[in-house]
Amino acid sequence: MSVTTAIVHERRQLTGLAYRLLGSLSDAEDVVQEAFARWYALSASQREAIESPGAWLTTVAARLCLDLLGSARVRRERYVGEWLPEPVPEDPLADPADRVALAESVTIAFLVVLDAMTPAERVAFVLHDVFGYPFAEVAAVLDRSAPACRQLASAARRRVRVVREPAPARAGVVRAFKAAWEAKDIDGLIGLLDPEATLTADGGGLAAAVLRPVEGRERIAGYAVGLAARVSAMTLAERTVNGRPGLVASQDGVVVAVIAFDIAGDSIRRVWAVRNPEKLRRWQAAAA
Numbered sequence: 001m002s003v004t005t006a007i008v009h010e011r012r013q014l015t016g017l018a019y020r021l022l023g024s025l026s027d028a029e030d031v032v033q034e035a036f037a038r039w040y041a042l043s044a045s046q047r048e049a050i051e052s053p054g055a056w057l058t059t060v061a062a063r064l065c066l067d068l069l070g071s072a073r074v075r076r077e078r079y080v081g082e083w084l085p086e087p088v089p090e091d092p093l094a095d096p097a098d099r100v101a102l103a104e105s106v107t108i109a110f111l112v113v114l115d116a117m118t119p120a121e122r123v124a125f126v127l128h129d130v131f132g133y134p135f136a137e138v139a140a141v142l143d144r145s146a147p148a149c150r151q152l153a154s155a156a157r158r159r160v161r162v163v164r165e166p167a168p169a170r171a172g173v174v175r176a177f178k179a180a181w182e183a184k185d186i187d188g189l190i191g192l193l194d195p196e197a198t199l200t201a202d203g204g205g206l207a208a209a210v211l212r213p214v215e216g217r218e219r220i221a222g223y224a225v226g227l228a229a230r231v232s233a234m235t236l237a238e239r240t241v242n243g244r245p246g247l248v249a250s251q252d253g254v255v256v257a258v259i260a261f262d263i264a265g266d267s268i269r270r271v272w273a274v275r276n277p278e279k280l281r282r283w284q285a286a287a288a
Helices: 003-022 025-041 044-049 053-076 096-105 108-115 119-130 135-142 146-160 171-182 186-192 217-230 281-287
Strands: 193-202 234-241 244-251 254-264 267-274
Touching (some): 003 053, 053 119, 108 146, 108 254, 119 146, 171 217, 171 244, 186 193, 186 217, 234 254, 244 281, 254 281
Antiparallel strands (some): 244 254, 254 267
16 A cells, blocks of 8 residues: 555544544544645655654644644633534444444543543543554653653543443434424423433524523423424434434524434433534535
């Protein structure tokens, strides 16, 4: 396999890495594009001197992500309402092994927990625990010692332990939620929600959405039924959202929300509704 061919094969993994680090597929693709641009900016002799082009690209992409994560916290201060990761639809052309990896480490629940970490914790954990890079290589990315990186990953691991536990895809619970929502059945919704459930919406100031999380199953059920009564001609479809059963809401053929769930047993603990149209472009393209 030529070096150029090997580089091209790295694109999917690099995009997956950057998406996990940034929570935005659009930003991830920009990072990968910049990493490739820097590779091709090297002279032929410089490229030939690099023993592992994939490792070189990973280091560059991870450092670009680290810089973006630092500035993201400043941008979030100006963000209207709650910020949620950009949801991604299932890729019908993806390798089955890639789908398994997606289901295990790119759920919305997983990405929300990652977003609460420091940039260094996030990079150390994703590089080591998700992608299997040794701490010596992680240390080179973070410019810290390997033991320090090990401590960062350990701290991050404690946070994600619960959401990384394997859970069966509870499509039946999502289907029941959809049916109760469509029927405006407030009692049915309450029965599906955990007593301490939370709903978080992300409109980014570009679409109507609650600015603060809605807490408690009665309040969530009331909010959902009220929304269904106010919004005309909204249709709901069951879709795979970041490897888990979810819902896509459309109005007049336009995707207006992607909804993800965190389910324990038969109870919904978290509902995440992404309304920001900038984060729904891929869903609209998939629906076209």
